[in-house]
Amino acid sequence: MTTLVLPLLLADAIAAEDPATRFIRLLTVFLLAMWVGFEVITKVPQRLHTPLTSGSNAISGITAVGAIVVAGALTSGVGTVLGFLAMVLAMINVVGGFVVTHRMLAMFQPRKK
Amino acid sequence: MSSQAWINLAYLATSMLFILAFKLMTGPRTAVKGNYLGAAGMAIALIAAGFEQDVVGSVARNGSWPLVMLGLAGLIGGGIGAVMALRYPMTGMPQMVALLNGLGGAASTLVAGAELWNTQSKSMLTGGDQEAIAVAAAANLAPWTQFVIATALTGLIGAVTFWGSFVAFAKLEELPRFKKAWTDPNRHWINLGLALVTLLLIWGLCANPQSVALYWLLVIVGSILGCTLTMPIGGADMPVVICLLNSYSGLAAAAAGFVIDNPVLVIAGSLVGASGLILTAIMCQAMNRSLVGVLFGGLGTTTVATGDDVYAGKVKSASAEEIAMVLEGASRVVIVPGYGLAVAQAQHAVRELANALEKRGTTVEYAIHPVAGRMPGHMNVLLAEADIPYEKLREMDDINPTFPETDVAIVIGANDVVNPAARTDPQSPIAGMPILDVDKAKTVVVVKRSLSPGFAGIPNPLFAADNTLMYFADGKKAVLDLTAAIQRG
Numbered sequence: 032m033t034t035l036v037l038p039l040l041l042a043d044a045i046a047a048e049d050p051a052t053r054f055i056r057l058l059t060v061f062l063l064a065m066w067v068g069f070e071v072i073t074k075v076p077q078r079l080h081t082p083l084t085s086g087s088n089a090i091s092g093i094t095a096v097g098a099i100v101v102a103g104a105l106t107s108g109v110g111t112v113l114g115f116l117a118m119v120l121a122m123i124n125v126v127g128g129f130v131v132t133h134r135m136l137a138m139f140q141p142r143k144k
Numbered sequence: 145m146s147s148q149a150w151i152n153l154a155y156l157a158t159s160m161l162f163i164l165a166f167k168l169m170t171g172p173r174t175a176v177k178g179n180y181l182g183a184a185g186m187a188i189a190l191i192a193a194g195f196e197q198d199v200v201g202s203v204a205r206n207g208s209w210p211l212v213m214l215g216l217a218g219l220i221g222g223g224i225g226a227v228m229a230l231r232y233p234m235t236g237m238p239q240m241v242a243l244l245n246g247l248g249g250a251a252s253t254l255v256a257g258a259e260l261w262n263t264q265s266k267s268m269l270t271g272g273d274q275e276a277i278a279v280a281a282a283a284n285l286a287p288w289t290q291f292v293i294a295t296a297l298t299g300l301i302g303a304v305t306f307w308g309s310f311v312a313f314a315k316l317e318e319l320p321r322f323k324k325a326w327t328d329p330n331r332h333w334i335n336l337g338l339a340l341v342t343l344l345l346i347w348g349l350c351a352n353p354q355s356v357a358l359y360w361l362l363v364i365v366g367s368i369l370g371c372t373l374t375m376p377i378g379g380a381d382m383p384v385v386i387c388l389l390n391s392y393s394g395l396a397a398a399a400a401g402f403v404i405d406n407p408v409l410v411i412a413g414s415l416v417g418a419s420g421l422i423l424t425a426i427m428c429q430a431m432n433r434s435l436v437g438v439l440f441g442g443l444g445t446t447t448v449a450t451g452d453d454v455y456a457g458k459v460k461s462a463s464a465e466e467i468a469m470v471l472e473g474a475s476r477v478v479i480v481p482g483y484g485l486a487v488a489q490a491q492h493a494v495r496e497l498a499n500a501l502e503k504r505g506t507t508v509e510y511a512i513h514p515v516a517g518r519m520p521g522h523m524n525v526l527l528a529e530a531d532i533p534y535e536k537l538r539e540m541d542d543i544n545p546t547f548p549e550t551d552v553a554i555v556i557g558a559n560d561v562v563n564p565a566a567r568t569d570p571q572s573p574i575a576g577m578p579i580l581d582v583d584k585a586k587t588v589v590v591v592k593r594s595l596s597p598g599f600a601g602i603p604n605p606l607f608a609a610d611n612t613l614m615y616f617a618d619g620k621k622a623v624l625d626l627t628a629a630i631q632r633g
Contacts, residue, residue, distance in 0.1 A: 050288040057402050057410055064159075064411040068418025071166045077514055077539050080423060080521030083169050084390055085241050086179055087419040090162055091248040091393040093186065093412035095218075096193040097255040097400050102217070103199035103210045107265035110258040115217050117254035122221025123228070124248040129183045130229035131240060136179060138234070138528040139172035 082135045089128025095121035147195060154192035155408035161185030162412055166419065172534055189408050190218070234529045235486065238519040242312040242386055245393050249305025252396035253363055256298035256403050257356075264354045292353045294402035296346045299359055300366040301396040307370030309389050315374075316382060316518060326375035332440065338369045373439070380483070380560070380598070382518040384427045384438045391420020423520050430514035430540075432566075432577035455595060458608035462589075462615055464622075468629035470587050470613070474551035476507045478543065480580055481523050482516050484557015484592070488619030491530035494556065497627045498532070504630075509536050511543045511553075511580050513561040544581050553585035555606075557619045559598030564606055573602060588612040591622040 075083050098121055102114025161181045168178030193199070194211060202210050225244075232240045314322040328334075345362040349355060377385050394416025401409025428435050471477065479494060498508040510532065516523045524537055547553065555562055564583045565572040582588050583606050590607060593616060597603060606612055615622050 050290070053405060054288070054290045054402075057405070057407070060407050060410050061398055061402075061414050064414040065418045067163055068166070068415040069422060071163060071415075072169075072419045072422050075166070075169045076171075077426075077512065078521060078524040078534055078537055079169055079172065079175060080426075081237060081241075081519060081525045082175060082179075082521070083166075083419065084386065084423065084520055085237070085244070086165065086169065086175075086182060087394065087416045088241060088245050088248065088390060090165070090182060090186070090412050091245070091390075091397050091416040092251070093189060093409055094248060094252045094255055094397040094400050095186075096189050096406060097259075097397075097404050097409055098217075098251060099190065099193040099214055100196050100198055100404055100406070101255055101258040101262060103194070103196070103202055103214055104262065105202045105206055105210050106198075106262040110261040110265065111213075113254045113258035113261065115213060117251040117258065118214055118217035119221040119224075120247040120254070121251035122218045123225040124221075124244050124251065125186055125225065126222040127225030127229040127240075127244045129179060129186070130226055131232070131237070131244070132179050133176070134229065134234070135237070135525055135528075136172060136176045138525065138531075139534050140176070141533060 079139075082132050082139075085128055085135065086132040089125055089132060092121045092125035092128060095125060147200070148197065151192045151195055152407070154188050155406075155411075158185040158189040158192075158408050159411040161188070162415055166415060189412075234525065235489065236317075237525055238382065238386060238517075238522065239313050239316040241519060242309045242316060242389065245386075245389050246306040246309025246313070248393040249302040249309065249389075249396050251302075252393070252400045253299050253302030253306065253366075255400045256295045256302070257359060257363070259403050260295055260354075260356055260359050264356060289350050289353075291403060292350050293346065294399050295359065296349050296362055298396055298399040298403055299363045300342060300346075301392050301399060303363045303366030304370040304373070305389055305392040305396055307367045308374040308385070308392070309370075311371055311374040312382065312385050312389060315377075315379065322375070326372075331372065331376055335369065335372055335440075338365055338372065341365050342369065376440075377438070379518065380515075381431075381438050383515050383520050383522070384424055384431075384435070386519045387420050387423035387427055388435075388439075389420075391417050391424060394418075394420060427515055427520060430578060432574070454603040454605055455608050459595065460613055462613040464615070464625040464629040465633075467589050467613060467615060467626055468633050470589070471501060471506070471552055471626070471630060472504065472633055474501075474506055474587075476509075476550050477501055477552045477554065478509050478511050478547070478550045478582070478585065480511045480513075480553060480555045480558050480562060480582055481527065482513075482556065482558025482561060483518060483522075484559075484619050486517055486522065486526055486557070488557060488621075490556060490620035490623050491526045491532075493620050493623040493627065494527070495530040495532055497623050497630070500627050500630045509538055509543065511540065511582070512537050513540055513558070513580055516558060516561055540578060540580055547581045547584040550585040552587045552589060553582040555582055555588065555590045555592075556623065557591070559592070559604055560602075562606055563598075563602070563604045564609075565602065565604070568605075582606065583609055583611070586611060589615060591615050591617065591619055593618060 098114050098117035102111050105111050162185050165178040165182030168174040342365055349358045394413045398410050398413025501508050512523045562580050562582045566574045566577040566579045588611055
């Protein structure tokens with residue numbers, strides 16, 4: 032067992048940065064993205080707040096990427112089933128969100144009678 | 145370049161496209177483009193995820209069926225989403241948004257749960273082998289507190305989002321069981337207790353990072369908390385709740401990004417988190433209430449003058465013909481819609497009324513209060529559905545200075561947002577709340593079913609003002625009657 036697992040773990044260890052570095056890297060990304068978000072979104076006018084809500088809603092379905100990674104790896108049966116379910120729910124969120132935003136924005140366009 | 149580098153490059157492209165999508169949301173025309181870019185960014189990220197090391201490795205071992213399974217899941221979910229989005233009536237948008245939001249939160253909870261399960265079964269490979277465990281620990285592969293906390297937060301926020309959104313959906317759909325806000329006096333203690341249990345469970349999970357049972361216990365407590373936090377919140381505060389839940393669903397995705405070390409989840413999640421937080425702040429400001437007040441308060445119950453004192457003998461009720469005569473003499477009319485308009489489904493009738501007035505050369509504009517309705521921007525969507533051009537929908541700060549030059553202001557189904565007591569009576573529970581200054585118009589027509597108070601539960605001196613005419617009827621019927629009267633005249 033050891034002989035089988037050890038090289039695997041060591042390979043991982045060489046590829047992995049230390050957890051503190053990794054955490055701070057992600058934290059940096061998180062805070063900078065928040066900042067960009069605040070800057071960009073404060074400029075959205077009130078009349079588009081509903082499409083903004085539904086559009087950002089669709090983007091929060093990005094968690095589908097996570098579902099692909101955890102389910103696609105087929106590491107454990109339960110993990111795969113959970114990932115599969117996550118994929119279904121996240122994709123309802125993604126497709127539903129973008130389509131409903133499109134429908135709403137279409138109503139804001141001047142229409143020819 | 146390694147394949148991981150390509151994948152990260154694709155994620156970078158996705159992140160840029162998402163930011164652009166938000167940036168293009170500044171105008172209705174560019175927003176359509178933005179929405180396409182957002183969808184394209186999502187597609188790129190989903191394809192790139194299929195090339196992640198874990199997935200490619202698993203395809204090499206198991207053949208293409210992991211991809212087939214994921215594709216199937218995507219098709220099922222995408223199909224359900226598309227049908228829902230196309231079929232759901234436009235007037236039910238607040239519910240639809242709440243529902244979709246909740247599903248995103250639930251997905252993040254499941255992702256973190258799956259990842260925890262996977263790590264646990266990976267470590268079972270080493271099965272108590274002390275040497276392997278020591279090596280793993282030395283290599284820092286052992287779960288690290290920050291990531292355990294991220295896992296816990298994903299589970300918690302995701303569960304709160306899902307159940308909170310579900311309750312919000314039920315309230316907006318006006319399901320009978322959820323119609324009345326839950327106002328048990330002990331609710332604060334219940335919530336406090338649940339919050340303490342949550343902290344305890346997070347602490348427990350840090351001590352036993354591989355305990356799947358503790359994770360699901362946390363998810364269950366989060367689910368209860370999602371319900372108990374949302375149930376006391378009344379209908380008029382729904383815009384705040386929708387924004388906040390929107391923010392949570394983003395934060396849950398960002399936390400999931402920390403768990404699986406994926407930058408695109410972190411970026412997209414924090415963009416959505418920021419968006420929801422800003423909207424929450426705007427909504428609270430527009431009601432002149434603190435977030436804490438909305439979430440835990442309910443309005444203060446200081447007794448002010450009752451309706452009888454304010455209204456006694458001063459309320460003038462008018463007929464459709466009388467109001468039509470006033471409207472015929474007007475050169476500028478401002479329509480003020482409120483949630484009552486949405487309930488009465490009067491948006492198309494309003495459009496006809498505006499058409500009839502415009503045919504006579506009257507200028508017609510619409511004054512939109514930021515919290516009118518049940519979600520941010522609700523009135524804009526409602527009126528846009530009736531083909532009313534968005535240029536005529538004016539925001540509060542923009543239109544308020546023009547009320548003194550307005551001949552007639554027609555208030556349809558709005559109450560608290562036009563209550564001048566907010567400006568004049570410092571004792572009023574809504575004192576200081578920014579309102580639409582309709583009382584400054586030469587004549588105010590208020591379409592309302594009765595003199596019953598709005599959400600704030602206080603009388604509105606506007607109804608008793610000298611320049612106000614009340615028209616007591618259902619919003620849609622009233623507007624149709626007015627239109628008919630104008631067309632006859």
